[in-house]
Amino acid sequence: MIALPRLRRGVVILTIIGVGSLLASCTDKADSGATKGGNEPAKLTVTATDDACTVSSADAPSGTLTFAVTNKGSKVNEFYLFAEDGVRVVGEVENIGPGLTRNLVVRIKPGTYVAACKPGMTGDGIRSDFTVTDSGEAVAAPAIETLLSEATEQYTAFVRTEADELLEKTEAFAGLYREGKDDEARASYAPTRIHWERIEPVAESFGDVDPKLDLREADLEAGQDWTGWHRIEKDLWPPANDASYVPLTTAQRAALADQLVADTKDLRGRVSVVTLSPDQLSNGAKELLDEVATGKVTGEEEVWSGTDLWDFQANVDGAKMAFEVLEPVLREKDPALLTELDERFDDVQKLLDAQKKGEGFVNYRELSPEQVKAMADAVNALGEPLSRLTAAVVL
Amino acid sequence: MNADETPPTNDNVQDPATLRAPTSSSVESRGLSRRRLLGAAGVGAAAVAAGVAAIKARNGTDTVTAASPSDTGAVSFYGAHQAGIVTPAQDRLHFAAFDVTTTSRDRLIRLLQQWTDAAAKMTQGLPVGEFGAVDGSPLAPPDDSGEALGLSASRLTITIGFGPSLFETATGVDRFGIADRRPRSLTALPLFPKDNLSPARSGGDLCVQACADDPQVAVHAVRNLARIAFGTATVRWSQLGFGRTSSTSTAQITPRNLFGFKDGTANLKAEDPALLDEHVWVPSSAQDANGAWLAGGSYLVARRISMRIETWDRTSLTEQERLIGRTKSDGAPMSGGTEFTAPDFEAIGARDEPLIPVGSHLRLAHPSANNGSRILRRGYNFTDGSDGLGRLDAGLFFIAFVRDPATHYIPMQLQLSKNDTLMEYLQHTGSALFAVPPGVASPSGFLGETLFI
Numbered sequence: 001m002i003a004l005p006r007l008r009r010g011v012v013i014l015t016i017i018g019v020g021s022l023l024a025s026c027t028d029k030a031d032s033g034a035t036k037g038g039n040e041p042a043k044l045t046v047t048a049t050d051d052a053c054t055v056s057s058a059d060a061p062s063g064t065l066t067f068a069v070t071n072k073g074s075k076v077n078e079f080y081l082f083a084e085d086g087v088r089v090v091g092e093v094e095n096i097g098p099g100l101t102r103n104l105v106v107r108i109k110p111g112t113y114v115a116a117c118k119p120g121m122t123g124d125g126i127r128s129d130f131t132v133t134d135s136g137e138a139v140a141a142p143a144i145e146t147l148l149s150e151a152t153e154q155y156t157a158f159v160r161t162e163a164d165e166l167l168e169k170t171e172a173f174a175g176l177y178r179e180g181k182d183d184e185a186r187a188s189y190a191p192t193r194i195h196w197e198r199i200e201p202v203a204e205s206f207g208d209v210d211p212k213l214d215l216r217e218a219d220l221e222a223g224q225d226w227t228g229w230h231r232i233e234k235d236l237w238p239p240a241n242d243a244s245y246v247p248l249t250t251a252q253r254a255a256l257a258d259q260l261v262a263d264t265k266d267l268r269g270r271v272s273v274v275t276l277s278p279d280q281l282s283n284g285a286k287e288l289l290d291e292v293a294t295g296k297v298t299g300e301e302e303v304w305s306g307t308d309l310w311d312f313q314a315n316v317d318g319a320k321m322a323f324e325v326l327e328p329v330l331r332e333k334d335p336a337l338l339t340e341l342d343e344r345f346d347d348v349q350k351l352l353d354a355q356k357k358g359e360g361f362v363n364y365r366e367l368s369p370e371q372v373k374a375m376a377d378a379v380n381a382l383g384e385p386l387s388r389l390t391a392a393v394v395l
Numbered sequence: 396m397n398a399d400e401t402p403p404t405n406d407n408v409q410d411p412a413t414l415r416a417p418t419s420s421s422v423e424s425r426g427l428s429r430r431r432l433l434g435a436a437g438v439g440a441a442a443v444a445a446g447v448a449a450i451k452a453r454n455g456t457d458t459v460t461a462a463s464p465s466d467t468g469a470v471s472f473y474g475a476h477q478a479g480i481v482t483p484a485q486d487r488l489h490f491a492a493f494d495v496t497t498t499s500r501d502r503l504i505r506l507l508q509q510w511t512d513a514a515a516k517m518t519q520g521l522p523v524g525e526f527g528a529v530d531g532s533p534l535a536p537p538d539d540s541g542e543a544l545g546l547s548a549s550r551l552t553i554t555i556g557f558g559p560s561l562f563e564t565a566t567g568v569d570r571f572g573i574a575d576r577r578p579r580s581l582t583a584l585p586l587f588p589k590d591n592l593s594p595a596r597s598g599g600d601l602c603v604q605a606c607a608d609d610p611q612v613a614v615h616a617v618r619n620l621a622r623i624a625f626g627t628a629t630v631r632w633s634q635l636g637f638g639r640t641s642s643t644s645t646a647q648i649t650p651r652n653l654f655g656f657k658d659g660t661a662n663l664k665a666e667d668p669a670l671l672d673e674h675v676w677v678p679s680s681a682q683d684a685n686g687a688w689l690a691g692g693s694y695l696v697a698r699r700i701s702m703r704i705e706t707w708d709r710t711s712l713t714e715q716e717r718l719i720g721r722t723k724s725d726g727a728p729m730s731g732g733t734e735f736t737a738p739d740f741e742a743i744g745a746r747d748e749p750l751i752p753v754g755s756h757l758r759l760a761h762p763s764a765n766n767g768s769r770i771l772r773r774g775y776n777f778t779d780g781s782d783g784l785g786r787l788d789a790g791l792f793f794i795a796f797v798r799d800p801a802t803h804y805i806p807m808q809l810q811l812s813k814n815d816t817l818m819e820y821l822q823h824t825g826s827a828l829f830a831v832p833p834g835v836a837s838p839s840g841f842l843g844e845t846l847f848i
Contacts, residue, residue, distance in 0.1 A: 071731070076731070076742065076743075076744055076750065078745070094744060094745040095729070095744035095745055095750055097727075097728070097729060097730045097731025097732070097742065097744075097750055098731035098732060099727060099731045099732045099733060099736070100722060100727055100729075100731050100732075101724070121744070121745065218589065218590075218591060219588055219589050220588060221587075221588040221809075221812070221813060222585065222586065224588075283711075286709060289709075290706040290709070293703075293705060293706055294703055294706060297784065298784070369783065372784065373783065373784055373785065376784035376785055376786070377784075377785055380705060380785060380786075383705070383706070383709055384709060386709075387708075387709030387710070390711065391711075
C-alpha cells in the first residue's frame with residue numbers, strides 16, 4: 001500500500017526509548033521511593049550544554065526512571081546511561097536539538113551507573129556517576145534479553161518462510177495468468193497474496209518494492225506506471241459497470257507477470273538477509289492492525305476481487321505471530337496486557353471464522369453493514385492494546 | 396455616496412460592543428438602510444466604475460491591522476480586499492459551495508448584489524432584509540431567520556468566490572458570457588495521488604466562507620444567504636469547522652490540529668503586507684488579460700482532509716514527531732529551538748540522518764522545498780460525527796489563499812501526496828478551487844462586480 005520505511009523508523013524509536021533498558025532488570029511496578037511518593041515513576045532532569053551535563057540528582061530509587069534531558073547548548077546532544085563499566089549502554093536518547101527536551105525512560109535495578117551527555121554526538125561525553133538505590137521492590141532478573149533475541153529469531157524465520165512461499169506461489173500464479181487460465185488464476189490470487197499480507201510491514205520497509213507490487217489504482221499519480229497485484233486483479237475481475245475497460249493483451253499480461261515474479265524475487269532476496277529488532281516485531285504487529293483498520297475492514301484493498309477478508313486474516317496472522325513470539329517477554333513484563341491481547345485476538349478470529357467459506361472467505365461485498373461494523377469494533381478493540389506492545393516489551 | 400458616509404475599511408474593527416440589532420430603526424441609525432444599499436447596488440455603470448476606481452485607488456496603500464483575537468466586535472465588510480482572508484482567523488467556520496441554477500446573467504448579478512447587501516448587514520451584527528427577524532408583517536415569514544438575534548457580530552466575515560464551472564461548463568458552454576474572462580489558473584485542481592474525492596464534497600460555481608467566533612452566527616450567515624439564493628443557486632455541499640487551525644495574525648497563538656500538533660506555525664500573517672502582496676493577492680498583470688478583473692483578489696483552495704484518527708492515536712510519540720518534523724509539546728522544529736525558530740534542514744543527528752526527517756511534513760511543505768512559495772492558511776478542524784464503523788469522521792478542512800494555485804499550491808500538494816509520510820494518516824475527500832474577487836470598496840459596489848463590467 002503506502003511505501004514507508006517503517007521498520008527503519010522503528011529502529012530509531014527503539015534507540016530513543018532506550019535499547020539498553022533491556023539489559024536492566026525490571027520490577028512489577030516501579031516505586032519511586034525516595035524522591036517521590038506513591039507509585040509515580042521518579043523523574044530527573046538533565047541540563048545539557050556544550051560543556052556541561054548536570055543531572056538533578058546523583059541517585060534515584062530502582063524501578064522506572066524518567067530523565068527529562070534539556071539541551072541548553074548549541075550542538076545536537078545525546079544522553080546515555082551506561083552500566084558500571086562505562087561501556088555497556090543501559091539507555092540512551094539521541095537527536096536532542098538545541099533548545100529541545102527529550103525523555104529517556106528506563107526500568108532499572110539497583111547498582112552503580114554512569115550518566116553521560118555527548119554534545120556534538122562525538123567523543124566519550126561528559127560523565128558522572130549515578131547510583132540507583134534499592135526501592136524495596138522485589139527485583140527479579142528474568143533473562144529478558146535472551147527471550148527477546150529468541151523472539152526475534154523466531155519471527156525472522158517466520159518472515160523468511162512466508163517470503164519463500166510467496167515467491168513459489170507467485171511464480172505459479174504468474175504462469176496461470178500469463179497463459180490465460182483465468183479461472184485458475186482467480187482461484188490462486190488470494191491464497192498467494194496472504195503470504196504477502198502476513199509480512200507486509202517488512203516488505204514495506206523496503207520502500208521501493210511495495211509500490212511496484214501492491215499499489216492500488218486509487219494511489220496512482222498521473223502518468224505513473226501501474227504494476228503488481230492490483231493491476232492484475234483488475235484485469236482478472238474487470239469492472240462490470242465500466243464498458244471502457246480494455247482487457248490487457250497477451251504481451252501486456254506477460255510483461256506484468258514477469259515483473260511480478262522479478263519484484264517478488266527481489267523481495268525474497270532482501271528478506272533473506274534482513275535483521276530485525278524486537279521493536280520491529282511489536283511495531284509491525286501494530287502496523288498490520290492499522291492496515292486492517294484502514295484498508296481491509298472498509299473493503300478498499302481488493303476492490304475488484306472482493307477478497308479483502310483473506311488479507312484481513314493474513315494481517316491478523318502476521319500480528320498474532322509477532323505477539324506469540326513475544327509472549328514469554330510479555331508474561332514477565334506485563335501479564336495483564338498478555339491476557340487482554342489473547343482475548344482480543346480471539347474476538348477478531350471468531351468474527352472471521354463466521355465468514356469462512358471453503359478454503360477461504362466470503363466476498364467482502366456479501367457482508368452486511370452490521371457485520372462490517374462488528375469487525376471494525378473488534379479490530380479497534382485489538383489495535384488499541386496492541387499499540388502498547390512495543391513500550392511493554394522493550395522498555 | 397455622501398462624504399460622511401465613507402464606509403470603514405478592513406483596516407478597522409468596529410466597536411467591539413456592537414450588538415446584533417433586532418430592529419430596523421437601529422439599521423437606519425448605522426447608516427446601512429436596506430433601501431440605500433439596494434439603491435446603490437442597483438445603479439448602473441457609473442457607480443460601478445466609481446467603485447472600481449476606489450478599489451484601484453486603495454490598492455498599494457492598503458494596510459492591515461490585526462484585531463485582538465478576543466475581540467468579538469464587527470469586522471468591516473468594505474475594503475480593497477474581501478474580509479475573511481487576512482482578518483485574524485475566527486474560531487468557527489461554515490463554508491458552502493453553490494451550484495448556480497439560473498441561466499440568466501442578470502439574475503446571477505442580482506444574486507451577488509443581494510448577497511453583498513445581506514453580508515454587509517450580517518457582518519455588522521444586523522439582520523437581513525428590510526424588516527429583519529421580527530419587525531415585519533405578522534402574516535409574512537420574517538426576512539431574517541432570527542437565530543442570531545441578541546448575539547454580537549462575533550467578528551463575522553463573509554467571503555465569496557467563483558469556481559471554474561461558473562465561467563464555462565465541462566462541455567465548453569459559456570453560461571453567463573464570461574467564459575473569456577476566466578483567469579488562466581482557474582481550472583479544476585488535478586487529481587493528486589491517493590485522493591479519494593467525493594463529487595458531493597467537491598467543486599461548485601460559487602462559494603461562501605462564513606467565519607465567526609460564534610458558530611451560530613456563522614451558520615446563520617450561510618443559512619440566510621442560501622435562502623436568498625433559492626431559484627438562482629442551490630447549495631452543492633457545505634462544511635462546518637469547529638476550531639481554527641491557523642493564525643493569520645501574530646497576535647494569535649498557534650492552535651492545534653486533530654493530530655494534537657500546532658498547525659500553521661509558518662503561516663503568512665496580516666502584519667506583513669509585503670509578503671501578502673507577494674504570495675496572496677493577485678497582481679494586476681498584463682500576462683493574464685482575461686483575469687484582470689481578479690486583481691486585488693486571491694484564489695481559495697479548499698480541501699477536505701480526513702484524518703485516520705484511531706490509528707494515529709496508536710502511534711508512538713516519537714513516530715508522530717518524526718512524521719510532522721516538529722515536537723508535539725511546543726511545535727519546535729526537530730532541529731531545535733522553539734516554535735518560531737527556523738527549521739535547520741541540514742542539521743544531522745544520529746547515524747548521519749537529518750534531524751528533520753526527509754519525508755516529514757515540515758520539510759516537504761516548507762517554502763524551501765517549494766520554490767519559495769508561501770500560502771496563507773485558514774483551515775478549520777472539523778468533525779462530521781462518526782463514519783458508521785465507530786470511527787470519527789474528522790479532519791482538517793484546509794483552506795488556503797494564494798495568488799496563483801499553479802505556482803503556490805499544486806506543486807506543493809503533488810509533492811506532499813507523493814512523498815509526505817504523514818499521508819498514511821490522511822485522505823483527501825473533497826476539493827475545490829475558487830477565484831476570490833477583490834473587496835467591495837463602498838456600499839455602491841457589489842461582490843464580483845469587476846467580473847461583470
